[in-house]
Amino acid sequence: MMERYEIRLSGSGGQGLILAGKILAEAAAIYEGRNAVQTQSYGPEARGGASKAEVVISDGEIDYPKALELDLLLSLTQESCRKYSGDLKKGGILIIDSGLVKDLPKGEFKVYSLPITEIATEKVGKAVVTNIVALGILTRIAGVISEESVKKAILARVPKGTEELNMKAFDEGFRAGNELLS
Amino acid sequence: MSNDHSGRIRMMQGNEACAEGALVAGCRFFAGYPITPSTEVAEHLSVKFPKIGGRFIQMEDEIAAMGAIIGASLTGMKSLTATSGPGFSLKQENIGYACMAEVPCVIINVMRGGPSTGMPTLPAQMDVQQARWGTHGDHGIIVLSASSAQESYEQTIRAFNLAEKYMTPVILLLDEIVGHTTEKVIIPDESKIEIVNRRKPAEKPKDYLPYRETEDCIPTLAPFGTGYRYNVTGLCHNETGFPTNDNKIIGKLVHRLVKKIVMHADDIIEVKKTMLDDAEIGIFAYGSVSRSARSAVLKCREMGIKAGLLEPKVLWPFPKKEVLAMARKVKAIIVPELNMGQMAREVELASRCAVPVHKLGRVDGNPIDPREIVDMIKGVV
Numbered sequence: 431m432m433e434r435y436e437i438r439l440s441g442s443g444g445q446g447l448i449l450a451g452k453i454l455a456e457a458a459a460i461y462e463g464r465n466a467v468q469t470q471s472y473g474p475e476a477r478g479g480a481s482k483a484e485v486v487i488s489d490g491e492i493d494y495p496k497a498l499e500l501d502l503l504l505s506l507t508q509e510s511c512r513k514y515s516g517d518l519k520k521g522g523i524l525i526i527d528s529g530l531v532k533d534l535p536k537g538e539f540k541v542y543s544l545p546i547t548e549i550a551t552e553k554v555g556k557a558v559v560t561n562i563v564a565l566g567i568l569t570r571i572a573g574v575i576s577e578e579s580v581k582k583a584i585l586a587r588v589p590k591g592t593e594e595l596n597m598k599a600f601d602e603g604f605r606a607g608n609e610l611l612s
Numbered sequence: 613m614s615n616d617h618s619g620r621i622r623m624m625q626g627n628e629a630c631a632e633g634a635l636v637a638g639c640r641f642f643a644g645y646p647i648t649p650s651t652e653v654a655e656h657l658s659v660k661f662p663k664i665g666g667r668f669i670q671m672e673d674e675i676a677a678m679g680a681i682i683g684a685s686l687t688g689m690k691s692l693t694a695t696s697g698p699g700f701s702l703k704q705e706n707i708g709y710a711c712m713a714e715v716p717c718v719i720i721n722v723m724r725g726g727p728s729t730g731m732p733t734l735p736a737q738m739d740v741q742q743a744r745w746g747t748h749g750d751h752g753i754i755v756l757s758a759s760s761a762q763e764s765y766e767q768t769i770r771a772f773n774l775a776e777k778y779m780t781p782v783i784l785l786l787d788e789i790v791g792h793t794t795e796k797v798i799i800p801d802e803s804k805i806e807i808v809n810r811r812k813p814a815e816k817p818k819d820y821l822p823y824r825e826t827e828d829c830i831p832t833l834a835p836f837g838t839g840y841r842y843n844v845t846g847l848c849h850n851e852t853g854f855p856t857n858d859n860k861i862i863g864k865l866v867h868r869l870v871k872k873i874v875m876h877a878d879d880i881i882e883v884k885k886t887m888l889d890d891a892e893i894g895i896f897a898y899g900s901v902s903r904s905a906r907s908a909v910l911k912c913r914e915m916g917i918k919a920g921l922l923e924p925k926v927l928w929p930f931p932k933k934e935v936l937a938m939a940r941k942v943k944a945i946i947v948p949e950l951n952m953g954q955m956a957r958e959v960e961l962a963s964r965c966a967v968p969v970h971k972l973g974r975v976d977g978n979p980i981d982p983r984e985i986v987d988m989i990k991g992v993v
Contacts, residue, residue, distance in 0.1 A: 465795075494907040
């Protein structure tokens with residue numbers, strides 16, 4: 431039984447991280463029958479600023495819905511990496527966009543650096559699916575939710591007609607994560 | 613309802629759960645002006661209502677929105693508006709009108725920090741006294757609280773039931789965390805959900821008095837357009853609804869507006885207790901903070917500290933009896949809340965100095981971390 435697994439997705443407003451958080455929570459809660467809670471925090475502006483979505487997954491009840499000690503942090507911007515990495519726990523996982531995060535925070539955690547935005551623009555062909563590429567990478571590296579569950583949750587959330595694009599984005603991310611691990 | 617696990621499971625944020633609860637309660641009219649962090653309530657209903665014959669209106673401002681739901685309710689429709697701090701301030705005059713004219717309606721306020729436009733996207737619980745006393749004049753009012761998406765769903769239904777039963781505006785307070793937390797909601801079979809509908813007049817139109825004196829102090833307002841004619845006003849009025857300056861009648865009316873809620877307090881008030889039976893430290897917490905408090909209670913129990921939690925699901929009328937009972941059993945009470953001690957003051961009053969009441973207030977837009985509560989409990993012990 432898993433007590434509490436805490437994920438924070440961070441970047442700037444408009445990168446789709448809140449949607450990514452919702453997808454992760456739904457993958458765990460609906461398709462794997464566990465408990466999952468997703469919360470968000472963003473500034474008053476519609477785009478830009480540091481934004482974060484958090485997902486807590488547990489096989490038990492989740493009282494406090496926010497992250498306390500992060501198991502995994504995804505950072506898609508330098509600002510969000512600096513602002514939000516302080517809560518990473520010892521031995522936790524930090525996944526960063528290698529094109530956008532240059533200064534790495536110091537701490538006892540594992541860093542996985544991948545060109546996330548570039549994979550979206552170059553390999554998938556659209557920057558708008560950066561969040562889904564990130565989900566693919568995260569799913570592979572974290573290993574707490576199955577690939578199948580996350581895919582189902584993506585399909586249930588994305589607009590009609592974009593299913594193929596999003597599946598491609600997820601697969602490209604998953605593959606990149608796989609290459610990094612092997 | 614939360615014990616019924618036979619229902620459908622859906623992932624929803626608190627705001628969406630409010631909208632779903634409103635639909636089940638029979639609400640078919642929403643007027644509002646979008647405002648963070650409550651916007652998703654409006655957004656969701658704007659999609660759902662047109663499909664089922666409901667009416668959604670985005671008004672020019674919050675004042676007009678409050679006026680619109682009062683008007684809609686007078687035609688017999690269950691009506692809702694949703695807002696946040698600054699919008700809640702604007703609605704106050706018309707909330708008073710609904711109190712005076714005894715028009716049932718539901719106002720959801722997803723609290724942000726203030727004063728003024730304050731912190732649009734950050735959590736706070738700074739409107740708990742405004743919900744009670746924001747509008748001028750003596751009056752009773754019902755204010756509910758929710759701490760999860762499940763409770764947002766259930767409390768919205770209850771808000772409509774209480775509004776219709778007691779012919780009063782009912783306010784449901786969420787905070788940004790509850791409104792924006794996506795989590796599981798178990799939707800029970802509709803046949804298992806209790807729905808209260810407005811009382812209809814038993815007499816013929818010619819004998820009808822909308823504000824007739826009754827034992828239960830609750831008026832019977834016939835929906836406009838059903839042949840019953842009466843006047844609705846914000847002025848003090850007699851049994852016909854027309855204004856009066858007769859001191860005797862005015863005194864009776866204002867007394868009744870207050871008594872209507874007080875005499876039914878036992879039916880309205882609801883609290884949830886966690887590990888309070890043998891507790892030495894009692895926590896009083898509501899909304900998202902009660903989740904931090906529950907975590908803290910469990911942590912304390914692991915450390916051998918006997919902590920317990922009293923969660924008011926109804927903030928007003930205030931659960932005086934329940935707080936006094938807790939005060940007589942514990943050695944100290946802690947009130948964590950996202951304001952400078954607005955409900956702690958009520959707890960102090962209700963506990964009649966039986967025990968010390970410690971405030972743990974946060975007003976910087978951060979949630980209260982369970983570890984802060986644990987630290988305070990350790991300090992008190």
